[in-house]
Amino acid sequence: MIRSRQLAYRYLAGPALQFPDLDLPQAGILLLHGPSGSGKSTWLALAAGLLRASGGQLQVAGQDLAALKSVAVDAWRARAIGFLPQRLHLSEALTVSGNLALAQWAAGVPEDRAAVSQVLGTLGLAALAHRRPTQLSGGQAQRVALARAVLLQPRVILADEPTASLDDAAAGTALQLLADTATRLGASLVIATHDARVAAALPGAQVCRLAGLPAAANGAVA
Amino acid sequence: MVAIAWRYLVARPLAAGLNLLLLTLALGSITFMLLVSTQLDQAFERDLAGIDVVVGAKGSPIQLILAGVFHIDVPPGNISLEAVRELQKDARIAQLIPISLGDTFRGFRIVGTTPAYAEHYAARLAQGTLWSAPMQAVVGNQVAANTGLAVGNSFIGTHGLGASGHEHGDDPYLVTGILAPCGCVLDRLVLTATESVWQVHEKATAVDDEDRKLLEAEREITLVLIRYNSPMAAVTFPRFVNTTTEMQAAAPAVEVTRLLRMVGVGTDVLRGFGAVLLLTAGLSVFIALWNAVRERRADLAMLRMLGAPPARVAGLVLCEALLLAGLAIVLGLAVGHGLAEVAGAWLQSERSLPLTGWIWLPAEWWVVALGLAVAALAAMLPALGAYRLDVTTLLHSRS
Numbered sequence: 001m002i003r004s005r006q007l008a009y010r011y012l013a014g015p016a017l018q019f020p021d022l023d024l025p026q027a028g029i030l031l032l033h034g035p036s037g038s039g040k041s042t043w044l045a046l047a048a049g050l051l052r053a054s055g056g057q058l059q060v061a062g063q064d065l066a067a068l069k070s071v072a073v074d075a076w077r078a079r080a081i082g083f084l085p086q087r088l089h090l091s092e093a094l095t096v097s098g099n100l101a102l103a104q105w106a107a108g109v110p111e112d113r114a115a116v117s118q119v120l121g122t123l124g125l126a127a128l129a130h131r132r133p134t135q136l137s138g139g140q141a142q143r144v145a146l147a148r149a150v151l152l153q154p155r156v157i158l159a160d161e162p163t164a165s166l167d168d169a170a171a172g173t174a175l176q177l178l179a180d181t182a183t184r185l186g187a188s189l190v191i192a193t194h195d196a197r198v199a200a201a202l203p204g205a206q207v208c209r210l211a212g213l214p215a216a217a218n219g220a221v222a
Numbered sequence: 223m224v225a226i227a228w229r230y231l232v233a234r235p236l237a238a239g240l241n242l243l244l245l246t247l248a249l250g251s252i253t254f255m256l257l258v259s260t261q262l263d264q265a266f267e268r269d270l271a272g273i274d275v276v277v278g279a280k281g282s283p284i285q286l287i288l289a290g291v292f293h294i295d296v297p298p299g300n301i302s303l304e305a306v307r308e309l310q311k312d313a314r315i316a317q318l319i320p321i322s323l324g325d326t327f328r329g330f331r332i333v334g335t336t337p338a339y340a341e342h343y344a345a346r347l348a349q350g351t352l353w354s355a356p357m358q359a360v361v362g363n364q365v366a367a368n369t370g371l372a373v374g375n376s377f378i379g380t381h382g383l384g385a386s387g388h389e390h391g392d393d394p395y396l397v398t399g400i401l402a403p404c405g406c407v408l409d410r411l412v413l414t415a416t417e418s419v420w421q422v423h424e425k426a427t428a429v430d431d432e433d434r435k436l437l438e439a440e441r442e443i444t445l446v447l448i449r450y451n452s453p454m455a456a457v458t459f460p461r462f463v464n465t466t467t468e469m470q471a472a473a474p475a476v477e478v479t480r481l482l483r484m485v486g487v488g489t490d491v492l493r494g495f496g497a498v499l500l501l502t503a504g505l506s507v508f509i510a511l512w513n514a515v516r517e518r519r520a521d522l523a524m525l526r527m528l529g530a531p532p533a534r535v536a537g538l539v540l541c542e543a544l545l546l547a548g549l550a551i552v553l554g555l556a557v558g559h560g561l562a563e564v565a566g567a568w569l570q571s572e573r574s575l576p577l578t579g580w581i582w583l584p585a586e587w588w589v590v591a592l593g594l595a596v597a598a599l600a601a602m603l604p605a606l607g608a609y610r611l612d613v614t615t616l617l618h619s620r621s
Contacts, residue, residue, distance in 0.1 A: 041617035048527065050613045071531060078529020085616055089524040093233030094226075105226060106530035148528075160617060 001026040002047065002156065002188060006056035009042050016054070017042055022208050024188055026061075026155070029179060029202055032192040034210030040192040043210065044158050047190065048081050049073040061155035061188070078107035082149035082187065084178075086161040088141050090133035096120070096144050097129040103148045115151065122184075123147045123177070139170055143177065150181055156188045157181070163195045175201045223534075227541040230514070237510045238546065244506050245550030246557060248499035249593050253558025255492050256585055258565065261577050266292070266482075269407045270474045272342060274456060277301070277309065277463055278445030283472035284481055290321055290445040291474055293331050293407055294574050296383050297323055300442040301469050309446070309463070314455035317342075319447040322419040325379035325390065329573045330365045332379050332395070332412040334419035334443070342447070343406045349373050350399030356417040359395040363403040364410045364570070371397050379422065393422045410573055416443060500596060503550075508600035511543055515604040519611065526613040536609035540601045547597030551590050558589075 002024040010016035017039040024030045032040050045051040047060050049068065058065050061080040068076055090099050100116045120126050123143050133141055142162070149157055159178060163171035175191075179202060182189035191198055191205075199207060231238045269291055278286045281298025288295035310318050319342060322334030333339070337352050340360070350373040352360055361371050371377060376394040381387035395418065401408055420441055428434035448471075450456060456473065463471035515522065522535050563579030570576070 041614065044617050045614045050527070050617075074526070074529050074531040077527070081529075083527050085524070085527070087520070089520045089616065091518075091521050091524075093229045098229065102226065102525070103528045105223070106525045106528035106534070108529070108531075108534070 001059070001062055002030065002190070003059040004057065007043075007046065007053055007058050008055035009039075009046060009051060010054040019043055019056075019210065020208055022206070024190075024206055026188055027183065027186045029182070029189045029205040030191070031199055031202065031205045031207045032190060032210060033194065033199070033207055035194060038210040040194075040210060041160070044160060044190070044192055047156070048083060048158060049077050075108070078109075079152060080155045082152070082154035082157040084142075084145055084149045084157065084159040084162060086164055088133075088145035090141060090144060090148075092133055095130050095132060096125065096136070099133065099144065100148050100151050103151050107152055109152065119147045119151050123181070138165065139174070142174060146178065146181060150185060150187075153185055154187055156190065157185075159189065159191045161193055161195070162191060163193065163198060168197065171195070171197055172201055223538060223541050224545065227538055227545050230518070230538075231542055231545060234510075234514065237514075241503065241507050241510050241546055242550055242553070244499070244503035245547065245593065245596070246553040248496060248503045249550055249554025249589055250557030250561070251492070251499060252496040252592070253555050253586060253589050254561045254565075255489065255496055256583060256589065257558060257562040257579065257581070258577065259489050260583055260585065261562075261581075262575060263482075265406075265575050266478055268405060270478060272449055273447045273474050274450045275448045275460055275463075275471050275473050276445055277306075277448060277469050277471045280468065280470045283470065284477050286445060286470065286472045287474050287477045287481075289323065290447065291407070292575070293323075293333075293411060297444045298470075300444050301446075303441040303443055305467060305469060306443060306446055309467070309469075312459070312462075314451055314459050315448055316451045317449040320416050320443045321445050321447060322416050322442075323383065323444045324419055324423065325381055326383055326387075327365070327377055327379050327395075327412055328369050330362070330369070330410055330412055331383065331573075332359070332414060332419070334414055334416040336416065339447075340401070340408065340413060343404055343408050345404050345406075345408050346402045347399045348402040350397070353398055353413070353415050353418075356415045356421050357393060357395055358398045359412050359414040359418070360399040360401060361397055362401050362409040362411045362413070364576075365412055366400045368570075371400070373397055373400060381426075390422045390426060393418075393425060405576070409576065500592070504596040504600045507543060507546065507597060508603065511539060511601055511604040512607070514542070515539060515607050520616060522608050522611055523613045523616040526611060527616055532609045532611070535611065536605040539605040539608045540598065543597040543601035543604075544594060547593045550597075551593040554593065555586065555589065 004019060005021050007019040008016060019039065032043060034040055046053055046058055049065050053066065063076060063080065091102060094102060097116050101111050104111050117126065120129055123146060125143055125147060128136060128140060136144065162174055162178060166174055175198060178189060273291060276286055276290045278290060278297060279299030279301050285295050285298050289297040306320065317338065319339045320335055323331060325332040340352060375397045378389050378391055378394050380389050395414060403409055424434050424437045428437055460471035460473060463469055525535050559579035562577060566577035566579060
């Protein structure tokens with residue numbers, strides 16, 4: 001469940017961004033559309049609790065983010081958010097299962113090998129558990145990153161440009177996997193993209209268009 | 223956390239290896255310095271204890287001390303027994319121990335003296351008894367261990383303090399006792415009665431009985447170790463000896479201080495070298511960690527994204543540095559002790575000062591602390607960088 005009202009963010013030395021209000025039911029799919037600089041990254045950062053809104057309200061997975069202290073927000077993010085970055089940022093120093101265990105360590109939960117192998121199995125990655133990220137194809141690596149994102153069974157999955165470097169067939173597969181995984185977990189799925197193929201592949205998704213236009217100079221809306 | 227830090231460390235084997243080497247060398251040389259200087263100081267202090275002044279032939283005072291107290295140099299010459307007897311009447315003297323040098327047994331010095339010499343170092347016998355007649359000898363623990371001499375054995379001394387000299391084949395010594403290890407100079411000495419030394423040499427040089435009587439009248443010893451009655455004597459006694467007799471008096475405390483000041487330049491240089499090495503190692507660790515944090519910025523940001531609080535990410539960097547330091551400390555201590563043991567073995571083969579790597583000095587905890595401190599200091603800025611990492615860069619897909 002994601003709900004925002006008059007959400008705004010002002011960069012220290014930059015424009016103030018004003019975001020459209022939205023209501024996404026739990027397990028719904030949201031596409032954040034917009035050109036570069038329209039605030040997709042900022043919205044993702046706000047939703048993940050990495051940035052603090054300068055105005056308005058934002059509730060993610062039932063949590064009002066303005067109410068969380070900075071220490072608590074890290075713990076909340078670990079539980080509630082699964083993040084699939086565009087450049088996958090798998091650690092080269094670790095194996096596939098090591099990368100997943102790293103997510104458990106980062107979240108401060110005890111290492112759970114069974115959970116790691118279970119999620120790898122679900123995503124068809126069991127055979128690759130002991131490979132290094134350099135030994136994976138692009139599609140495999142993205143699936144590993146997805147496995148890492150959903151390892152702790154988040155309420156919301158944030159995906160940043162998941163189809164950016166994929167051809168049509170691979171993009172379709174990747175989106176299907178993302179949507180299926182989110183559905184299986186009952187998690188809300190947010191995809192930030194400027195790729196028109198995404199909307200075509202996920203017809204049931206709610207679309208939020210970010211205009212990229214700065215709000216009024218004071219950052220508030222009348 | 224340790225396991226993950228370890229993974230990151232071994233992911234960059236060259237940098238980690240070089241830093242480990244640098245830190246190990248630095249800590250190793252500091253450990254070695256510490257072991258050597260502490261043990262030499264201790265050896266000097268122990269051997270010097272209770273000896274206020276050494277009187278011997280005129281010459282270099284340092285040489286007299288080194289020869290008479292530490293037995294690592296040749297004495298400047300001999301002094302006549304007559305003069306020593308005169309000296310002994312002096313009221314300022316509490317105790318006078320005669321020392322006669324001249325012969326060795328397999329490199330270990332044979333010292334003609336009185337039982338007071340053994341008592342002075344509170345030496346205990348491991349086996350047998352002290353000598354009771356000339357040509358009986360008590361051997362120090364290291365001598366016994368090295369040469370295999372046992373009570374009841376006899377041996378023949380070699381003339382001179384150097385390696386080559388003729389053997390006094392006619393006058394074998396009989397071993398009556400073996401000293402327990404005292405950790406002092408006695409460990410590497412063969413003790414016998416002063417008369418033994420006279421007997422060996424008079425017999426060797428005298429052509430007939432009459433000649434021997436003549437030699438007996440001119441008997442000499444090498445030097446005497448003196449303890450004063452009162453500290454006041456230190457002011458007047460050495461000057462009295464140096465100006466009114468043919469002998470010189472040298473105060474070990476003064477001479478050793480002078481010697482250590484000269485040697486001290488060397489140890490200071492070594493210490494400085496160790497410090498420079500440590501600084502270099504610290505800088506190198508800093509640069510390596512700094513680069514690692516820069517390279518892994520995305521990895522670390524991902525950790526934040528996965529829910530790790532900033533402190534945990536910074537802790538990971540610190541942990542990596544401390545892991546490296548921990549390894550370097552263990553290796554450095556091993557290298558330092560190993561070097562000290564090698565140096566000790568070499569010194570022992572030279573029958574010189576005792577030195578071992580098989581001890582643990584409380585001061586070595588400072589080496590441990592130093593290694594950890596350097597690593598922590600080097601990790602400070604990189605860890606701070608990791609702490610303050612801007613996670614949103616991860617989201618700027620165009621970057």
